[in-house]
Amino acid sequence: MKKALLLNIADPGIGGVLIKGEKGTAKSTAVRSLAQILPPRTVVEGCPFRCGFGGEGGYCPYCMEKIAEGRALSPASSPMRVVELPLSATEDRVAGTLDLERVLKTGEKRFEPGVLAQANGNLLYVDEVNLLDDHLVDLLLDSAAMGVNYVEREGVSFSHPARFVLVGTMNPEEGDLRPQLLDRFGLSVDVAGDLDPKKRAEVVRRRLAFDADPAGYMESCAEETGRIRDSVSRARGLLPRVEAGEDLIDAVVSVTSRFGVDGHRADITLMRAARANAALDGRSRVEKGDVRSTAELVLSHRMKRRPFDKPGLDGAELEKCLQSL
């Protein structure tokens, strides 16, 4: 689970992660704790959508306007955040809507940004994503696919960049996710409660220590946190230089076809994940091992399964496939 999250921070283009697991398996805790290690981004100063400085991912209409008027955009550093989408959110709060105060005072229509605007360049976290209302799911799908939030409602016609890392958690007992949304998640992980009593005791011990003295506990982890933060920022810097050569392409396609996964999205995601994995490791060369250790994350939710099939990937099969190259 940690790895899936880190890969996504290293390369937000991977397309998010779906975390499946029963209650009390620290799904939400892991996602919320990410705030500690998220690297800062360089954004356009004063932009309500925090457009990436340098035009990566496209500009919002306001920045476009500035550019058209010949005004210079200035950079600012903004921390990457975890933005939560509550299940009870209404559509207009998610997509954004008409700024009513403004309309009433000046008679001018203006867009009031919603959660998707906040999520631009950030992590969008949906707890219990399988219980999200259909119309909200449709909204998310649309933005996640295009990287742009198109709003056409209540007399507002507006669009702005909405590139975010979608992180969803769900308890599979509560129901499945629609196949459309499932496919959009770049990675998926199944988390299970630990059965080892020693480890469980360790979890309890740590939690008690945290409750007794949160600040002190954070302090004691600061070094470790700092190390992870550094390795993530380093990976982000390294990523553009990580090579993705013919070997990688061969490995990726042979794995995806071996496991009968359709569509180019799986191929592209596996390639990206393998690269991000190499970058996190501080290497600028992708190895077979990178494909091996990310394949399950990418493929397990895309494989066609019959009922009663075990979830997950056949490790031996994967090994055979990689060896044969």
Add this chain to the structure above:
Amino acid sequence: MPAEPVTGGYPFSAVVGAGAAKSAIRCALVNPAIKAVLIRGGGGTGKSTIARAIAGVSSRRIVNCPPGVTEEQLFGGIDIEKALRDGRAEASEGLLERCGGGVMVIDDANLMDPATLASVFDCVATGEARIERGAVSARIPCDFLLVATVRPGEPDLSPHMLDRFDLCAYMEEPGEGERKEALRRGRDFSADPKGFAERHGREEAEEAALIERASRILPAATISDGLASIISELCQRTGAAGCRGDLAMARCSMALAALSGRDEVTKRDVEEAAALCLAHRRGDAPPPPPPDRGGGDGGEEDDDGPPPSGGDEPGESGREPSGEEADRPPPPEGEALPDIEEIMFEIGRQFRVIDYIGAAGERARRTKARKGRRAMAESADGTGRRAGHRIPAGRARDVAFDATIIAAAPHQRDRDRGGLAVKIEEGDLREKIRERRCGCTILFLVDASGSLGARRRMAAVKGAVHSMLRDSYVRRDRVGLMAFRRDSAELVLPPTRSVEYGLRKLEELPTGGRTPLGAALEKAHGYMSSNPGRRQGERLFIVLVTDGRANAPLAEGADATEEARVIAEGLASRGIGWIVVDAGLSYPHFPDAEILAERLRASYFRLEDLDADGLADNVRMVLGA
């Protein structure tokens, strides 16, 4: 208000594979009479990419239409700014108008409200948008190309809607080589979109020039009477009702001819056009199963293929189907009329390929099962999609400000505004109507006693619950299972949308013992009435699988069967829909289950007549009604 942001698109010519989709789009760009193109294919096969890539090869602007669009946004409503400033009611520009002469892209068109989609098609057909809203009445010309994408697996578009798409292209399953190439290009594109586009600049320009040249040829393109009548016959044979198919085929084959630089339509053009125009129009029958599965459904669909010809076509020796599509030799030109059987055969072969693509990885679903629309229920808790506005009955809680302001706008000049820009009075207030999709909760109440021919019956019942569970996560239904045996009914599976969880419980279902029918009816009804986790607007159904006979009465010494009937009568029409599936033997047949169904005012089916999927379908029909 500022316009849309610029996003560098993927070049049209750089899309790997997708021959049919490219061809359909080219035709539509060449022939303006082709107004709607549908692209179907699984997730991540590049449907949206190719639709948006049109920007690279055509000067027409591309407008995105989200599936959740409101009618007001499509057609334009009142211009709020004008209304507030000048007190005039004027139509504002809607999406359709903005699209003028351009291309409208709708992703996942099957998720769109069918009524909204229908009105889009209305504009496509008439070439103008008619706006009749409050104080505004206007006709706005809107001429555009509609490109929609749909993925299989979700509820499909209705056959009626499908027919309104002139062309329909299926995304082919890419081969390994293609996958690698696509991956390479995807990598290069994301690393450097601009440089990538420049590298493909020449191909892109050639593509645009090809379309441009074809558009100039098109007005001169002709189709011989012989081929025209062949087109009509093909449409008839494939069961394409109405003449939209004929027209689309004629238009498409003319565009194809023009694209090859000819002004005369040939047999090949017709063949290619058939794949694009007829595959989605074939009859009402379900798609045949993929070739590797010996399913029984869709048997009549085989008529689509050619009759097994005895090789009596004159002059055809080397035209045996070689199984795979090899490059076919160009057909001899300038002959006598082409043989219709032969074209039929060619089309049949293409359809088989299409069906295989369409069915690969997706379960074949019956058209019948789709008939019920997903029910929408008004939602009062402020969540759900906005469906309009109205004058509130009492105090307005969820105020629709735009509508309120519009209502107030014409009066602003006469009102004392007291320094405010807008003076809103009580009577101007409008509230939002919100609705949300609501599923059903379906409880299977199954006789698990020994009196039912036990195992064989249970297999059919399990099959049905199984198939409904599989459906449920798509349809937002929750399915539960209660079994009765010995002395009581037991809730085996609380209503769930989880397939795996449900299936596990289903496997373990124990059987045998006496039949406490009356107790079961009461318990099931009681459970559903107090259904935990029930959502607003959700509809409740109980599917009772029984032979209608009981032998374990509630009251000591009573006639159990008669008692169950009395209980049934008392439970009928109390907010829950009942469906009775008669699991009794067909011979000798006893009418007990029928009587019970009558008392419950339930729909009645016989297990005999239904296989597992059939049972699920029939339950669906009742739910949809």
